[in-house]
Amino acid sequence: MPELPEVEALSAFLSERLTGRVIARVQPVAISALKTYDPPVTALEGRTVGPVGRRGKFLDIEAAGLHLVIHLARAGWLRWKDGLPAEPPRPGPRNPLALRVRLAGEAGDGFDLTEAGSKKGLAVYVVRDPAEVPGVARLGPDPLDPAFTLADFAALLGGDRRRLKGLLRDQSVLAGVGNAYSDEVLHAARMSPYKQAASLGEEEVARLYEALGGTLREAVERSRGLAAGELKAEKKLGLRVHGRTGQPCPVCGDTIREVSFADSSLQYCPTCQTGGRPLADRRLSRLLK
Numbered sequence: 001m002p003e004l005p006e007v008e009a010l011s012a013f014l015s016e017r018l019t020g021r022v023i024a025r026v027q028p029v030a031i032s033a034l035k036t037y038d039p040p041v042t043a044l045e046g047r048t049v050g051p052v053g054r055r056g057k058f059l060d061i062e063a064a065g066l067h068l069v070i071h072l073a074r075a076g077w078l079r080w081k082d083g084l085p086a087e088p089p090r091p092g093p094r095n096p097l098a099l100r101v102r103l104a105g106e107a108g109d110g111f112d113l114t115e116a117g118s119k120k121g122l123a124v125y126v127v128r129d130p131a132e133v134p135g136v137a138r139l140g141p142d143p144l145d146p147a148f149t150l151a152d153f154a155a156l157l158g159g160d161r162r163r164l165k166g167l168l169r170d171q172s173v174l175a176g177v178g179n180a181y182s183d184e185v186l187h188a189a190r191m192s193p194y195k196q197a198a199s200l201g202e203e204e205v206a207r208l209y210e211a212l213g214g215t216l217r218e219a220v221e222r223s224r225g226l227a228a229g230e231l232k233a234e235k236k237l238g239l240r241v242h243g244r245t246g247q248p249c250p251v252c253g254d255t256i257r258e259v260s261f262a263d264s265s266l267q268y269c270p271t272c273q274t275g276g277r278p279l280a281d282r283r284l285s286r287l288l289k
Contacts, residue, residue: 001074003057004144004176005219006231010078011054013228014061014111017080018049022104023063028124029089030098030115036125036132041099044068044126056139056175060130068101069133070113073121079112080228098122111228139175143212144220153209157197164208165193165266177216180235183242183267185215187251192274193259193266241267 002010026041028034034041047064054060059078061068072078076098086108089097102110115122125133140156141148156173167173168182177185186193189211191204200208222238223231236243240250245258245267254271259281270276 001057001178001180002072002077002231003178003181004054004142004216005181005223006235007054007057007059007072007176008144008220009223009226009231010228011052011059012224013080013226014059014078015052017109018052018061018103021049023047023049023101024104024110025100025102026068027089027100027102028098029091029095029100030120030122031091032120033098033113033115033122033124035123036127039066039126039128041068041124041126044101054176055130055136056142056171057178058130058133058136065128067125067127067130069125069127069130069136071121071123071135072113073115073123074119075117076113076115076122077232078228079114080109081112082107082109084108084110084112099124135171138172140171140173142175143177144216150206150209153212154202154205157200157205157208160197162197163194164191164197167197168212174212177212179264179266180239180242181215181219184219184240185212187241187269187272188215190272192279193268194274194279241269243267 023044026044028041044063044066047066050062052061057071059070084102089100096114096116097112098115099113102108113122127133130136141152160167164186165182168177168185169179189208191208219238223234226234241256244256247256249256249269249272252269252271254269256267256269257278259266259279270278
């Protein structure tokens, strides 16, 4: 799933290519991706694109008083094309295309929104105010906002008895952090994903705050200037523990381990994060019986 750094890079990529351009056509292909109907997506046609921004994991494309808000979900992606096909896109069970946006001009450039797999989560909204999107309205503070201080972070954690892994992924607590970067942040902070937020001391809160900002800023810098098609590979290369089960930890050399859940998994280093103790993986234990 694209998270804060990738969506930040996508917003910069689109800003360079969309700002000041006129939207010629918006062609929905997967109707399930459309989450709003008033205004219709066709209301974007003929409008000039203004700023492109990010709100958590949401892309926000402003166009003369309307906003095209996009959430790529787990398997969605944005594909820029310098020359879109002239023929209209056709829906079909094997067609990953969800939406096409064509810009005015002879070049016929624009972008496609695609989604792989059978579980469809990609969401497209056309609204007058991004706050009309429920997922945007519930967002917590952005961890890269200069106004987000250590005191603010400590207030979010205080008294919360949830495990750090789940808390960091809660978009109403922090905007933009998902499964991959929560693993990376906890590894950088040398903390167990199962540790309760309320149990952290002042030094631990400060360490986690620094790891959160540092990890995300580093990922944003790695992605800066990359084309949309290069961002997935860059994310994978930059991860230290997430998705690297069985590989050596780049810090201590211990073997990175995994805990599996129904539809996701987490990765961690026992030496760096849990005092050398493997975390219980009930799903794996049942499989081994």
